[in-house]
Amino acid sequence: MLGCVTYMDHNEITLNEILRHTMHDYLNNMHLLQMNLDMGKTEEAKALIKKYSQKCNQFFDINNIGLYKTNEWLQTFSIKYNQLTLDVQTSLLNRKASMYDExxxxxxxxxxxxxxxHFRGYQEQFLKLHIISDEFLEILIDIRGDWSNNKWRDELIGDLFQLEILEATNNSITVKLIASGRLE
Known part of the structure; x- marks a missing residue:
């Protein structure tokens, strides 16, 4: 279906909605920059420019290693999951991760x-992803918030990744996904 992003719950996000969301974020970022400049806070404005530039570089870096569908999911994340704040970090050295994308x-x-x-709306929830591509593709997932433990482990069955649980409590989960084969 051209122009739509389809999620497992069959809600579609149109290309127009994605662009509208992107433009809204862009305008908010520009207003924040303008506000800092108007108040003479040039260092804060420079820090924001650096932050926005790093986010753009991450987008290109994730595409460059072959994770196109994963990148689309990350870029449309806040539209679908507005109660969860996403922070993505990357350490990308090897570009041959496309076989793991889907x-x-x-x-x-x-x-x-x-x-x-299971999220409770009265506390901010954070999802931090660190994508590492060196010898193996590794993804560190760290989620923090106030929600009850559930059967999330049952949803994470797959052949291409091994799951290492580093922490699992009622308000935090830290796991590492490790691709089953080397990136070559």
Missing amino acids: ALKDYLSRFVQAIYP
């Missing part, structure tokens, strides 16, 4: 969909 996007989507219904 599985990674599905894995992340199932993980968030398993946890998201």
Whole structure:
């Protein structure tokens, strides 16, 4: 279906909605920059420019290693999951991760969909992803918030990744996904 992003719950986000959301964020960022400049806070404005530039570079870096579908999922994340703040970090050295793209996007989507219904709206929830591509593709997932433990582990069954649980409590989960094969 051209121009739509389809999620597992069959809600479609149109290309127009994606662009509208992107333009809204862009205008908010420009207003924040203008406000800092108007108040003479040039260092804060420079820090914002650096932050926005790093976000753009991450987008291109994730595409360059072959994670196109995962990148689309990350870029449309806040439209679908507005109660969850996403922070993405990257350490990308090897560009041959495309064979894991579809599985990674599905894995992340199932993980968030398993946890998201249990969020409580009165506290901010954070999802931090660190994508590492060196010898292996690794994804560190760290989620913090106030929600009840549930069956998220059952949603994370797959062949291309190994799951290492680093922490699992009622308000935090830290896991590492490790691709089953080397990036060559």
